Amino acid sequence: MNQLNRTVSAVTDRVIGRSRKGRASYLALIAAQREHGVNRKALSCGNIAHAFAASGEDKPVIRAGRSPNIGIVTAYNDMLSAHQPYGRYPEILKIAAREVGATAQVAGGVSAMCDGVTQGQSGMELSLFSRDTIALSTAVALSHAMFEGALLLGICDKIVPGLLMGALRFGHLPMILVPGGPMPSGLPNREKARVRQLYSEGKADKAELLEAEAASYHAPGTCTFYGTANSNQMMMEVMGLHMPGAAFVSPGTRLRQELTRAAAHRVVAIGWDGDDYRPLGRCIDEKAIVNAAVGLLATGGSTNHTLHLPAIARAAGITIDWEDFDTLSQAVPLITRIYPSGSSDVNDFHAAGGMAFVIRELLAAGLLHQDVLTVAGDDLSRYATSPTLENDALTWIDPHEASRDESILRPVGAPFSPDGGMRLLTGNLGRAVIKTSAVDTSRLTIEAPVAIFQDQDDVLAAFKADKLNRDVIIVVRFQGPQANGMPELHKLTPSLGVLQDRGHQVALLTDGRMSGASGKVPSAIHVTPEAQTGGPIGRLRDGDHVRICAVRGELAALVETAEWQARSPELPHAEAVGTGRELFAFMRRGSDGAERGASAMLMVAGL
Numbered sequence: 001m002n003q004l005n006r007t008v009s010a011v012t013d014r015v016i017g018r019s020r021k022g023r024a025s026y027l028a029l030i031a032a033q034r035e036h037g038v039n040r041k042a043l044s045c046g047n048i049a050h051a052f053a054a055s056g057e058d059k060p061v062i063r064a065g066r067s068p069n070i071g072i073v074t075a076y077n078d079m080l081s082a083h084q085p086y087g088r089y090p091e092i093l094k095i096a097a098r099e100v101g102a103t104a105q106v107a108g109g110v111s112a113m114c115d116g117v118t119q120g121q122s123g124m125e126l127s128l129f130s131r132d133t134i135a136l137s138t139a140v141a142l143s144h145a146m147f148e149g150a151l152l153l154g155i156c157d158k159i160v161p162g163l164l165m166g167a168l169r170f171g172h173l174p175m176i177l178v179p180g181g182p183m184p185s186g187l188p189n190r191e192k193a194r195v196r197q198l199y200s201e202g203k204a205d206k207a208e209l210l211e212a213e214a215a216s217y218h219a220p221g222t223c224t225f226y227g228t229a230n231s232n233q234m235m236m237e238v239m240g241l242h243m244p245g246a247a248f249v250s251p252g253t254r255l256r257q258e259l260t261r262a263a264a265h266r267v268v269a270i271g272w273d274g275d276d277y278r279p280l281g282r283c284i285d286e287k288a289i290v291n292a293a294v295g296l297l298a299t300g301g302s303t304n305h306t307l308h309l310p311a312i313a314r315a316a317g318i319t320i321d322w323e324d325f326d327t328l329s330q331a332v333p334l335i336t337r338i339y340p341s342g343s344s345d346v347n348d349f350h351a352a353g354g355m356a357f358v359i360r361e362l363l364a365a366g367l368l369h370q371d372v373l374t375v376a377g378d379d380l381s382r383y384a385t386s387p388t389l390e391n392d393a394l395t396w397i398d399p400h401e402a403s404r405d406e407s408i409l410r411p412v413g414a415p416f417s418p419d420g421g422m423r424l425l426t427g428n429l430g431r432a433v434i435k436t437s438a439v440d441t442s443r444l445t446i447e448a449p450v451a452i453f454q455d456q457d458d459v460l461a462a463f464k465a466d467k468l469n470r471d472v473i474i475v476v477r478f479q480g481p482q483a484n485g486m487p488e489l490h491k492l493t494p495s496l497g498v499l500q501d502r503g504h505q506v507a508l509l510t511d512g513r514m515s516g517a518s519g520k521v522p523s524a525i526h527v528t529p530e531a532q533t534g535g536p537i538g539r540l541r542d543g544d545h546v547r548i549c550a551v552r553g554e555l556a557a558l559v560e561t562a563e564w565q566a567r568s569p570e571l572p573h574a575e576a577v578g579t580g581r582e583l584f585a586f587m588r589r590g591s592d593g594a595e596r597g598a599s600a601m602l603m604v605a606g607l
């Protein structure tokens, strides 16, 4: 085992120290759940009869109660191309469970929003809190207590974080995440983005734009850019919660089917009464959380995980913050370039060596904890191998060196960038996050006058009216969790990209979010405290000069101190209604700050 990198070790110790109390009570909870919780043996005859009434050919086995019964929590729907393949998974998993003398039942379904369908629409204001809704639905599913293990079917943005946040509260159960894989590559992401920029300038019409979009998003499977969904898949590998190498194998292939089948077999093998019991709550410990952050930084993953990883960690009694990301970022090199940080997509990445290469490189450099509890074993190097079929049987091999493409994957010793490009910004405007891996190095410091907006549509109107054709920092505020649910403002990307391509110094400053697919325009996002709670971003006035510097980690309003202190922030905005937003008012009002993960559910639960 390689010597652990000093920074990774120090951050891990910091996280362990900070989490000591929370983690101890969490481990006590899951131990108590296992010993005295409501488990199948504690259910009444009536409870169990209701549970197996419709179980068909599995009824005698479930009724006898002597074989493991696996709960399937599924995020299937037809809105997410990534989740569409899940429609057939319950049947596949039930058959696979029977092959090892077990049974499986769908414990429950969870909601799943496609952020691509809601991007730029009012539905996006439900997106972040759909994560906690998924966590709540996961708890409802598992509260049937009929299960000695669970399989979690989820891939996209808020779904994996939500599934884990809910499932961790049943962390005494062994669980495996079961992915579906990326859609085949269509129109390259860069070409799609080019047509979008042309359309935003009126140089392409709606028919051309729809043609490009439909050629890019064209089949079942996850979108092929490296956004939050595919960052989730990377994280599940480095946290050891998938079957090794399952992340980016294509849907509808024999290998995908065998990996899905193997997950059902494996969750039984690591189950309740076996001698290889691997409960989820022990797999997700401080080392796994730090490994997830390292994987995110090394691959240029989605900024959304600076919200989701703290939230997942809290559900396991662990606290990680933006200082930890920032410190790790200075020690973890960027070793992959996948759109928006490069021109290749996840299929190219997978074909070039993919996660097996990344994990092998990071382990060899001591940047990942190797001695971790995973669903596949006690050594993360299991995930530095690639699944394949040999004589029709699933096996794992060392990744082929030959396929490595230096434009996509680099060794730790010769990275694309010496740092992971996820920085913490601090200053008199509060704290924010900026991702630099997709930003040209000439744009890491932007100092310009601000143009203040309360809504992304107002920005687009100003752009169309040619009012932004200059050096400018676009401020979109009242976009935080308590204001309107902290939507992604990714719809701004094409227009801001046009301004940047015209040679202007352009940046975005917001208490909202960006998509994991956003990239080239420097954006200081997740500003906390948010405007809605009186945060200093609310004091900015049109024309103020602001400096955003990702090199020094600075976020500063260049306003004379006395003047700055004398200003009062803009008053909180009225809450929107429509598209169900009023139903999420309790989550907005109870939400804590972005750096804690923006969750009323966790905050009120005292987690």
Ligand SMILES: O=C(O)[C@H](O)[C@@H](O)[C@H](O)[C@H](O)COP(=O)(O)O
Binding pocket: 114, 115, 116, 117, 119, 157, 226, 227, 228, 229, 302, 304, 488, 490, 514, 515, 516, 517
């Ligand atoms: O964080 C993310 O990765 C995004 O939320 C992503 O899931 C979303 O779907 C984008 O909106 C897709 O990109 P386009 O909107 O550019 O198609």
Ligand code: SF4
Binding pocket: 079, 080, 081, 082, 083, 113, 114, 115, 116, 117, 156, 157, 221, 222, 223, 227, 229, 230
């Ligand atoms: S990656 Fe985004 S756009 Fe694609 S299916 Fe998932 S949520 Fe929808």
